[in-house]
Amino acid sequence: MQTLEFFVSAPGKVILHGEHSVVHGQVALAVSLNLRTFLQLQSTSSGEVHINLPNIDTFLSWEITALQSLLAGCKEQGGLKELDADLLKRLREFTRISEDSTDTRSMAVLAFLYMYLSVFAESLASITVSVWSELPTGAGLGSSAAYNVCLSAALLSARGNISNPLTPQQESARWSKEEMELINRWAFMGEKIIHGNPSGVDNAVGTWGGFLRYHAGNISPLSWVPVLRILLTNTKVPRSTKVLVSGVKDKINKFPSVLKPVLESVSAVSCVCEQTLTEMAERGPSAEHYNILEELIDINQHHLNVMGVGHSSLDTLCRVTLARGLHSKLTGAGGGGCGITLLRPGEKTPPVSCLTSLSVGRQSRRGAG
Numbered sequence: 382m383q384t385l386e387f388f389v390s391a392p393g394k395v396i397l398h399g400e401h402s403v404v405h406g407q408v409a410l411a412v413s414l415n416l417r418t419f420l421q422l423q424s425t426s427s428g429e430v431h432i433n434l435p436n437i438d439t440f441l442s443w444e445i446t447a448l449q450s451l452l453a454g455c456k457e458q459g460g461l462k463e464l465d466a467d468l469l470k471r472l473r474e475f476t477r478i479s480e481d482s483t484d485t486r487s488m489a490v491l492a493f494l495y496m497y498l499s500v501f502a503e504s505l506a507s508i509t510v511s512v513w514s515e516l517p518t519g520a521g522l523g524s525s526a527a528y529n530v531c532l533s534a535a536l537l538s539a540r541g542n543i544s545n546p547l548t549p550q551q552e553s554a555r556w557s558k559e560e561m562e563l564i565n566r567w568a569f570m571g572e573k574i575i576h577g578n579p580s581g582v583d584n585a586v587g588t589w590g591g592f593l594r595y596h597a598g599n600i601s602p603l604s605w606v607p608v609l610r611i612l613l614t615n616t617k618v619p620r621s622t623k624v625l626v627s628g629v630k631d632k633i634n635k636f637p638s639v640l641k642p643v644l645e646s647v648s649a650v651s652c653v654c655e656q657t658l659t660e661m662a663e664r665g666p667s668a669e670h671y672n673i674l675e676e677l678i679d680i681n682q683h684h685l686n687v688m689g690v691g692h693s694s695l696d697t698l699c700r701v702t703l704a705r706g707l708h709s710k711l712t713g714a715g716g717g718g719c720g721i722t723l724l725r726p727g728e729k730t731p732p733v734s735c736l737t738s739l740s741v742g743r744q745s746r747r748g749a750g
């Protein structure tokens with residue numbers, strides 16, 4: 382590998398409607414945030430791999446020779462259909478991370494090592510990777526997806542599987558559609574390690590940015606949407622997406638006839654919301670449009686409570702904002718984390734979304750966006 386140093390960054394996301402239901406094949410609407418995760422990759426000649434994760438106070442390194450032994454006997458590396466269970470098992474033994482662990486550091490390290498070993502399987506390279514973020518970790522804003530998208534893009538680019546799109550004259554650049562698709566698919570592998578059973582919506586938004594409709598793996602950008610002003614509140618109640626997603630699955634298995642209509646109703650909420658947003662973009666927003674959006678938020682928040690992913694801190698958010706005539710719901714996996722509140726035009730709080738996507742650059746702070 383030639384000597385190189387570069388930066389990539391990817392945005393977090395807000396799910397407007399469809400969290401959890403989207404894992405079970407229903408429609409979700411999500412939008413990228415102007416809060417990003419940044420990654421710096423440097424090639425070295427140390428014979429080691431270093432990872433620096435200051436947000437989670439994790440600074441680790443491994444001898445390449447020790448990592449090489451994990452690949453011995455692996456039949457085929459680099460597959461993108463399913464996780465390589467054998468490699469993951471070896472990695473868990475090597476790092477002493479148990480199968481039921483949801484520990485923040487362990488999940489981040491496991492996702493990194495899995496992706497590094499899979500992408501560089503043929504010839505492990507000495508690199509130092511540093512990742513830092515403006516996103517709160519584990520709060521429903523897709524920090525895991527932004528982390529995985531950055532890792533995927535940087536490792537694939539360093540390995541030469543995708544181009545390094547920067548020319549000497551450029552400060553930042555983007556990859557081609559095919560390269561972005563590959564980045565997205567590897568990021569999904571990382572999400573599988575961190576989430577267990579992800580839908581793929583978060584890594585799609587982290588890669589492509591913008592406002593997306595996501596349905597059973599199909600990503601459709603919504604180009605005609607009005608500017609929505611959304612207030613984000615972080616309850617700061619910690620939770621794990623993996624645990625919440627698996628709790629919803631257990632509930633569906635226990636009461637399929639009760640839960641399936643709820644998931645379908647959430648999907649319908651996403652569809653009616655999409656129609657309303659399209660109408661608002663075409664004809665201009667009216668008070669009646671806002672009434673509909675607010676009612677949909679309330680309906681979805683009730684559905685999410687039925688799925689068992691609410692939290693008293695989120696109930697408080699809904700109650701406090703409603704007392705001021707505003708409507709809120711949880712966003713992401715719930716169980717704490719962040720909530721969103723729709724603001725009507727004229728409300729005095731700045732909007733949070735700015736439709737940014739994955740980018741590569743020389744600067745440590747901002748890419749093309």
Ligand SMILES: Nc1ncnc2c1ncn2[C@@H]1O[C@H](COP(=O)(O)OP(=O)(O)O)[C@@H](O)[C@H]1O
Binds near residue numbers: 436523576621
């Ligand atoms: N900046 C970061 N540095 C290292 N790991 C991170 C970072 N951001 C996210 N992660 C990984 O993602 C996990 C959080 O993912 P998750 O529970 O899905 O929450 P969310 O995606 O809503 O923030 C963390 O436990 C950690 O493993």
Ligand SMILES: C[C@@](O)(CCOP(=O)(O)O)CC(=O)O
Binds near residue numbers: 401626
């Ligand atoms: C609950 C879910 O719909 C979104 C999870 O988002 P986050 O990790 O809480 O940011 C899971 C998924 O779609 O993979």
Ligand SMILES: [Mg+2]
Binds near residue numbers: 524525
């Ligand atoms: Mg996540």
